[in-house]
Amino acid sequence: MSDVYLNEKFIGNVENHQDFLDKIVNARRENIMPKATNVFYNDDLDEVHIDISKGRVRRPLIVVKDGKSLLTKEHVDKLTKNETSWDELVKDSIIEYLDTNEEEMSLIAINEEDLTEDHTHLEISPITYLGLTTTLIPFSNYGSSSRLIRGSKIQKQALGLYASNFLSRVDTDVSVLNYPQKPLVKSFMHDVVNYNKHPSGQNITIALMSYEGYNMSDAIIINNGSILRGFGRSTYFRPYESEELRYSGGLIDEIGTPDKEVKGYRSEDDYKLLEKDGVVYTGASVKEDDVLIGKTSPPRFLGEVEDFSIAASTRRESSTVVRHGENGVVDMVLMTENEEGNKLVQLRLRNSRIPEVGDKFASRHGQKGVIGMVVKEEDMPFTANGITPDLIFSPHGIPGRMTISHLLEAISGKVGALSGREIDATSFDAEPEEKIRNELQELGFREDGTEVMYNGITGEQFKVRIFVGNMYYLKLKHMVANKIHVRAFGRIQLLTRQPIEGRAKGGGLRVGEMEKDCFVAHGASLLLKERFDSDKVTVHVCEACGMLAINDTTRDNKFCQKCGGNTEITAVEMSYAFKLLLDELKSLMVYPKLSLKSKY
Amino acid sequence: MVNIFDSYNGLLPDNLIEESRELCKSNRLNPKDTRKVLKKVKEEYDRSLIDPGESIGIITAESIGEPGTQMVLRTFHFAGVAEVSVTLGLPRLIELFDARKTPSTPVLDVYLKKEYSKDERKVREVAASIKGTKLSEVTEEFIVNLNKLRVEAILDQKKMKDFKVISSNLLKAFEKGLKGAEVKLSKNKKFLIIKSSKKEFEMKDFFQIKEKAKDVIVKGIKGVDQVLPVKRDNEYVIMCSGSNLKEVLNVKGVDVTRSKTNDIFVIADVLGIEAARNVIINEATDIIKEQGLDIDKRHIMFLADVMTNSGEIKGITRGGITGQKESVLARASFETPIVHIVNASLIGEEDKLNSVVENVMVNQAVPIGTGLPGLTVKIDEKKEIKKK
Numbered sequence: 001m002s003d004v005y006l007n008e009k010f011i012g013n014v015e016n017h018q019d020f021l022d023k024i025v026n027a028r029r030e031n032i033m034p035k036a037t038n039v040f041y042n043d044d045l046d047e048v049h050i051d052i053s054k055g056r057v058r059r060p061l062i063v064v065k066d067g068k069s070l071l072t073k074e075h076v077d078k079l080t081k082n083e084t085s086w087d088e089l090v091k092d093s094i095i096e097y098l099d100t101n102e103e104e105m106s107l108i109a110i111n112e113e114d115l116t117e118d119h120t121h122l123e124i125s126p127i128t129y130l131g132l133t134t135t136l137i138p139f140s141n142y143g144s145s146s147r148l149i150r151g152s153k154i155q156k157q158a159l160g161l162y163a164s165n166f167l168s169r170v171d172t173d174v175s176v177l178n179y180p181q182k183p184l185v186k187s188f189m190h191d192v193v194n195y196n197k198h199p200s201g202q203n204i205t206i207a208l209m210s211y212e213g214y215n216m217s218d219a220i221i222i223n224n225g226s227i228l229r230g231f232g233r234s235t236y237f238r239p240y241e242s243e244e245l246r247y248s249g250g251l252i253d254e255i256g257t258p259d260k261e262v263k264g265y266r267s268e269d270d271y272k273l274l275e276k277d278g279v280v281y282t283g284a285s286v287k288e289d290d291v292l293i294g295k296t297s298p299p300r301f302l303g304e305v306e307d308f309s310i311a312a313s314t315r316r317e318s319s320t321v322v323r324h325g326e327n328g329v330v331d332m333v334l335m336t337e338n339e340e341g342n343k344l345v346q347l348r349l350r351n352s353r354i355p356e357v358g359d360k361f362a363s364r365h366g367q368k369g370v371i372g373m374v375v376k377e378e379d380m381p382f383t384a385n386g387i388t389p390d391l392i393f394s395p396h397g398i399p400g401r402m403t404i405s406h407l408l409e410a411i412s413g414k415v416g417a418l419s420g421r422e423i424d425a426t427s428f429d430a431e432p433e434e435k436i437r438n439e440l441q442e443l444g445f446r447e448d449g450t451e452v453m454y455n456g457i458t459g460e461q462f463k464v465r466i467f468v469g470n471m472y473y474l475k476l477k478h479m480v481a482n483k484i485h486v487r488a489f490g491r492i493q494l495l496t497r498q499p500i501e502g503r504a505k506g507g508g509l510r511v512g513e514m515e516k517d518c519f520v521a522h523g524a525s526l527l528l529k530e531r532f533d534s535d536k537v538t539v540h541v542c543e544a545c546g547m548l549a550i551n552d553t554t555r556d557n558k559f560c561q562k563c564g565g566n567t568e569i570t571a572v573e574m575s576y577a578f579k580l581l582l583d584e585l586k587s588l589m590v591y592p593k594l595s596l597k598s599k600y
Numbered sequence: 601m602v603n604i605f606d607s608y609n610g611l612l613p614d615n616l617i618e619e620s621r622e623l624c625k626s627n628r629l630n631p632k633d634t635r636k637v638l639k640k641v642k643e644e645y646d647r648s649l650i651d652p653g654e655s656i657g658i659i660t661a662e663s664i665g666e667p668g669t670q671m672v673l674r675t676f677h678f679a680g681v682a683e684v685s686v687t688l689g690l691p692r693l694i695e696l697f698d699a700r701k702t703p704s705t706p707v708l709d710v711y712l713k714k715e716y717s718k719d720e721r722k723v724r725e726v727a728a729s730i731k732g733t734k735l736s737e738v739t740e741e742f743i744v745n746l747n748k749l750r751v752e753a754i755l756d757q758k759k760m761k762d763f764k765v766i767s768s769n770l771l772k773a774f775e776k777g778l779k780g781a782e783v784k785l786s787k788n789k790k791f792l793i794i795k796s797s798k799k800e801f802e803m804k805d806f807f808q809i810k811e812k813a814k815d816v817i818v819k820g821i822k823g824v825d826q827v828l829p830v831k832r833d834n835e836y837v838i839m840c841s842g843s844n845l846k847e848v849l850n851v852k853g854v855d856v857t858r859s860k861t862n863d864i865f866v867i868a869d870v871l872g873i874e875a876a877r878n879v880i881i882n883e884a885t886d887i888i889k890e891q892g893l894d895i896d897k898r899h900i901m902f903l904a905d906v907m908t909n910s911g912e913i914k915g916i917t918r919g920g921i922t923g924q925k926e927s928v929l930a931r932a933s934f935e936t937p938i939v940h941i942v943n944a945s946l947i948g949e950e951d952k953l954n955s956v957v958e959n960v961m962v963n964q965a966v967p968i969g970t971g972l973p974g975l976t977v978k979i980d981e982k983k984e985i986k987k988k
Contacts, residue, residue, distance in 0.1 A: 520956055521658045523969015532963050575963030590945040599964065 002041070004048045017041055017048050024050060029063070029093035040101035051099060058097040059128070060090075061108060061121040069112055069122050070094045095124070126428040127188070135189035137364050138412070138425030138472075139405035147403050150366030158362070158474035159234050160200020170239040170334065170346050175353065175477060177202075178233040183472040184416035185409050188426040201364075201474040202231055203417065206410060207381065207389035207453070208398070208467040212373070219372030221392035222355055223380050231390055232355035232475045236482075237331065237348055242293040242320045244343040251298035253318065255279070255345060258296045264317035266291065279345055280330050286349070287327040293320040293345050324506055325484075327351065351481075358480030363471050365406040367397055379456045383468060388456070391473065410469025411449045412436050417470045418443045485509070497535040497576040508534070535576040543568040546593030548582070570596055604634055612645055653972040655956070660899045667893040668693065686862075693887050696864070696880060699907065699915030703863055706843035708824065711858035717835040726853045727827040727838045729820060733763045735770075735792075736814040744806050751810050753792040765819050773818045781809050821847045845870050864913055873908050880904040880913075927951050929958040 002017040003010060014020040021041055027033040038058070040049045062071045071094050078084040089095045098106060098121070106120040110129075115122065127135050133152035134140060140148050159177040163169060166176055182196040184203050190196065204226065211221045227233070244253040256278035257271050270291050273280045278294035286292065296315040322328075328351035338344045353359075355371060362368035380388040398406065412423040415436050424431050437447040445451070450465035485503040493500050499508030511519075511531050519528035542549040542560035544567040549560040551569075558569040572594070585592045605621050620641055624634045650656060671690040687695070687705045695703055710730065716722045736742075738759045743752040755767070767789055774783040774794075784793045794813055796805055823842035830839050840848075843863035849856050849870070861867060862883055868876035884900045906921060907914055914920035918935045925931050928944040928951045943949075953959055956966050965971040973979070 516960060517658050517662060520655050520966060520968055521662060523653060523655060523971075525966040525969050525971025527970070528960070529963060529965045529971075532960065536963060573963070575961070578962045581961070585941065585945075588941075590941060595950075 002046045002048050004050065006050045007053045008049070008051075014048060017046070020048060029096070031091070031093075035090065035097070038097075038099040038102040040099075040105060049101065051101065056099045058099045059103075060095050060097050060124060061106075062124055063093060063096055064109070064115060064119045064122050067115050067117040067119060069115065071122075096121075127426065130427060132189065132193065135187055135427060136193075136195070137405065137427070138183075138185045138187055138423075139408040139430055140187075140427040141405075141430075142408055143365055143405035144402045147366035147401055147405075150368075151364050154362045154366060154368055154476065155200075155364060155474065157476045157478070158200040159477055161198040164198070166237075167332075170241075170332075170348055171237065172239060175234045175236045175479075177475060178235060179230045181472075183422075184470060185412045185423045185425045185472060188424070188429070201472045203413065203470055204231060204390035204473050205387060205417075206391045206393050206469060206471050206473075208393055208395050208410075208469075209381070209453075209462075210394055211375070211381070211392045214373035215369075215392055215394045216372070216396075218367075218369035218394070218397060220361060220369045220394075222361075222371050222374050223377055223388055223390045224374050225377030225380075225388065226390035227355050227374065232359070232361065234353045234475060236328075236351040236353050236479070238323070238326065238328070238351070239346060239348050240292050240320050240322075241344065241346040242295050243338060243345075244295075245297075246340075246342060247298055253295055253297050254315075255293060255295050255343060257294045258315075258317050258319065262296050262315050262317050263299075266317065266319075277335075279333055279335070280347065282330050282333055284330045285327075286322050286330060288322050288324055290322045291319045292322060292330070292347060292349075295319050322349070324504055353479055353481060355475070356480060358484070360476040360478040361391070362474050362476055363406055363409070364474065365403040365409070367393070367401070367403060367406055368476065369393075369397075375456075381453045381456045381462070381466070383451045383453050383466075385451075387468070389468060395467075406471075407449075407467070407469075408433060408436075410467070410471050411440060413470030413472065414445070414449060414468070415439050415443065418445070492535070496580060497537070499534055532575060536573060537576045537579060538571050538573050539579055540569050541572050541594050541596060543570060543596060546595055547586075547591075548579070572596065604631060604638060608638055608642065612642060616641065616645065652975055653967075653969050655968045656902065658956070660902050663899045664895055664903065667888070667891075667895055670893065671891050688887055688890060693884065696883055696887075697903065697907075697916050699864065699913050699917070699920060701865060702843070706823075706841065706861065706863045706866075708838075708840040708842060708845065708848060708861045709859060710838040710840060710848055711855040712836065712838070712853050713855050716853040717837075717855075720829075720836065722853070723829045723836040723838065726851065727829050728764060730824055730838065730840060730848060730851055731827045732817045732820040732822050732824045732842075733765060734814065735816045735818050738763055738765050738818065739792075742810050742814065744810060746806075749795070751794040751806060751813065752786075753794065753813060755789075755791055757790075763819060770818050773816060774813075778809075778812055778816050781813070821851070824848070868908075868913055873911055873913070876913055877904045877908040880907060925955070927953070927955055927958045929953075929961055930955055933957050933961065 001013050001015060002020075004012050004014055004020070018041075021039050024033065024037065024039050028035060028037045034052055036052050036058075038051045038056070040051070041047070042049065062069050064070065071089070075084065075089065075094065079089075086095070090097075107118050108121045108123060109115045109119045110123050110126050112122060123129065126141075130140065130148075131152065133155050134148055136155060137143070137148060137151045140151075143151070159175045160180050161176060162171075162174060166174070177200060179202065180199040181202045182199045183190065183201065186195070210216070215221045222232070242255060244255055246252050257274045257276075258265060260268075270289070271294060273284045273286060273290060273292075274294050275281050280286065280290075280292050295318045297318040299314045299316060326349070328349040331348040331350035334346040334348075336344050336346070355361075355374070357371050357374060360368060360370050377388055381392075382388045397403075409425065411433075412425060412431070416423045419439065423436070440449065441447040446465070449467050449469050451468045453462050453466040453468070454460065455462060483503075487499070487506060487508050490506045490508070491500050492498060501507040501510070516528065519525075519531065540549040540551045540558050541547070542563055544563045545560060547560070547562060549558055549567075549569045551558050551571075557565075559565045560567050560569065582592045582594075605617055608617055620638060624637060629637065668690065671693070686692075686707055687703070691704070710726075711717070712723060712726060716726060735753060738756055740754045740756045743754065745752050760767070767785055770792065771783055771785060774781075774792075778794075780797055782795045782797050784795075786793055792813075794809055796809055798805065821842075821844050823844040824840045826841040828839045829836045831837075843861045843866045845859070845861045845863075845866050846869070848854060848859060860879065862879070864876045864879050864883075867879045881897070881900050881904045884904070885895075885897065888895050888900075903916075907916070914924070916922060922934050923931060928940060928949050932940040951958060953962065953964065954967065956968060959966045959971075
């Protein structure tokens with residue numbers, strides 16, 4: 001006696017659950033019940049679940065009867081001749097969709113050869129159990145699974161043509177690859193998803209070798225000649241916007257070049273790029289802190305006391321400026337109204353990004369790395385044919401990660417480039433390695449892909465042959481230009497007088513607790529003190545009461561408020577944070593008395 | 601010859617002198633060469649000493665802390681034949697260095713004297729006498745008899761035989777184990793009669809007595825729930841759960857010199873603080889080795905020294921060593937600052953700024969390494985910076 005649930009609602013009991021299940025499945029196959037019906041028997045709870053609800057994930061499988069696939073050669077032939085369709089096959093119950101629960105009950109064979117009497121279904125193709133991005137990895141059945149996962153993730157970060165209407169869009173933080181190419185080594189999925197219409201990488205020549213140690217630890221060497229020929233060039237877009245906000249009392253922001261009387265007025269020079277409407281012109285080349293959209297806002301508080309200003313205007317400057325550390329060309333200016341009817345100005349900055357040391361590149365096999373050095377073309381190693389690789393990849397990245405697919409792509413790419421055809425590298429169904437190798441040999445190269453190479457600097461022949469091939473490389477969205485950060489001095493926090501935090505604000509890089517421990521462990525006591533001098537202050541301390549005294553610099557008079565003028569007052573160096581701590585202790589009614597003595 | 605070695609007394613550690621003495625003897629060195637050897641030994645020894653001003657505290661902390669980040673958080677490890685599970689890895693290391701009062705899995709390793717340890721039958725006998733058997737393990741049923749105002753525990757004769765519990769022993773056990781109750785054996789010796797010694801009592805008292813009676817140890821040692829004889833290097837060792845080392849050592853046949861527990865407080869109590877120090881070192885080393893990590897033994901020894909040098913075990917916690925730092929500022933910088941500052945202000949505590957954290961806070965040179973010029977340079981006190 002099993003309970004039966006329809007869409008997770010109890011509807012009754014059945015005596016023999018197996019009979020019942022078979023009946024429903026047969027009814028579905030004979031089109032008596034909807035095709036969306038799925039059943040599932042829960043062994044532990046002795047419950048039958050029938051589900052025809054929305055929102056379940058289902059996938060198609062070939063139905064197997066008595067150990068034989070229902071999809072015959074005839075069907076395939078008909079399909080290729082366009083005489084039948086997918087929908088027909090589904091209707092005839094040759095292919096059916098299972099949800100996750102019913103899949104649990106079924107025995108699914110991956111290959112037709114594996115079929116036994118017990119099997120209920122057959123995969124249409126082995127790649128159907130891989131995801132979309134994973135099927136885009138060539139020869140993925142030759143790689144380790146962890147690398148496939150990484151490879152799929154990396155492909156999503158690759159620059160390409162992210163949307164065909166990108167020129168009329170204002171997206172935050174996007175890039176477009178300038179010269180994308182369709183991959184030479186591709187899988188079946190590339191055709192299905194029209195990958196060639198929106199590719200996101202470039203076919204380049206790689207060599208597997210070390211170069212002066214600059215490609216250690218996953219770094220890569222890039223040929224400057226390739227960069228000049230357009231490899232890895234991309235365009236970076238950043239939008240800016242400004243809105244005429246309305247405030248209570250009928251006050252409103254005003255977009256336009258601010259008057260000189262406005263509070264917080266920048267220099268005249270800063271507004272020189274603005275046109276009459278207060279917005280920069282398209283094509284203007286701008287750098288950090290340049291005004292893009294001039295705007296003034298009404299005073300924060302009505303009746304705000306103006307300090308020594310005769311002019312009537314008490315408006316504030318509130319222009320939009322180029323972000324810290326960025327520059328570019330104004331690509332597009334857009335003037336419109338938003339939902340609330342406020343005037344809205346949006347503009348887009350364009351910035352050309354040429355590959356530089358620190359930019360991130362990756363192949364499709366989870367093999368990512370940053371540029372360690374850009375080498376002049378004449379210094380790159382060259383083959384007997386005079387070919388210089390576009391990129392040098394370290395061989396140490398291969399054995400530990402076991403990305404055989406990476407090497408296979410290189411060889412296949414080489415064949416593809418030489419023979420001028422696309423290589424099919426669909427997982428489980430790729431062109432055989434043997435065939436590719438033989439073809440490479442016929443094309444006049446060694447079948448293992450290695451070539452004799454010469455040192456580009458000395459001209460000497462390398463003692464070993466170098467593995468050279470062609471691969472589809474992706475430029476990833478992580479570029480140094482967006483991440484580089486240095487500071488010598490700059491803004492400090494009001495409260496603690498320590499440097500502020502964050503790249504966008506030009507903050508400092510913190511020497512934290514663990515970094516401090518390193519200095520201490522090395523015994524570098526004085527260096528540590530210097531590092532922490534960022535909030536150094538000299539305070540005067542009354543030796544009688546041990547509290548801070550007052551140093552009146554204008555009258556050159558030092559005195560203690562508590563003890564009067566006749567006490568010893570000494571200048572002491574300390575961190576402002578500690579002075580703050582003393583003040584806070586005093587506010588807690590704790591008396592922190594300093595007793596001074598010479599340290600050494 | 602003897603004089604040469606004796607002259608190094610106090611200059612070199614005893615075991616080093618002893619070792620050189622033996623080596624010199626076995627190699628038949630003449631006094632001249634012996635002198636040379638000892639000179640060299642002294643040189644090497646001095647070189648391996650830690651320099652004054654070296655920050656061993658932080659180096660120890662980093663040396664243990666960094667490999668600690670790589671430790672697997674796998675909590676349980678089944679040692680040998682399933683049954684005894686022992687906490688290992690990072691949780692155990694934290695427990696050890698925090699000096700928790702009881703380890704989450706207390707374990708006893710009972711070694712036996714030679715005449716016992718090889719004979720499996722004798723080993724089983726000792727094991728059976730160690731295992732703490734509860735009354736509930738040898739009874740069929742507990743009955744609350746309201747008619748006669750008593751609790752009856754019906755004894756399982758077969759189990760009594762298995763556990764070798766004699767009914768006369770039962771009464772003895774109850775004298776110690778259960779207070780506030782009178783226990784008698786029934787005439788047919790088939791059940792125990794437990795009566796409350798209170799004159800007035802309520803219903804719930806019966807049930808309380810019943811529950812208490814269940815846990816009375818009728819045989820063996822309290823706290824030792826499991827025993828497992830294991831063969832280790834040609835002899836049998838009894839692995840037990842629990843940490844009642846004091847009573848285990850009284851059992852006949854137990855090797856007092858080798859039996860141990862992983863409960864450092866019990867060790868400190870029974871065998872003394874030096875033994876506890878050794879247990880800390882051994883436990884920590886074992887955990888680290890088990891994880892496939894390598895930490896220099898001296899770091900762990902230093903840590904164990906710090907934990908035990910006051911004569912009692914103190915953990916690296918707020919309530920332990922860290923809370924007993926001399927400096928107010930240092931204490932305040934580590935957990936509950938307000939408490940430390942308020943207490944310091946009440947008794948007018950003084951901070952001499954003698955250590956690292958305080959000096960970092962006031963931005964002064966830390967008295968370590970280059971912050972200790974007085975170690976190599978004589979500072980003329982007369983030339984002290986004149987106060988303005």
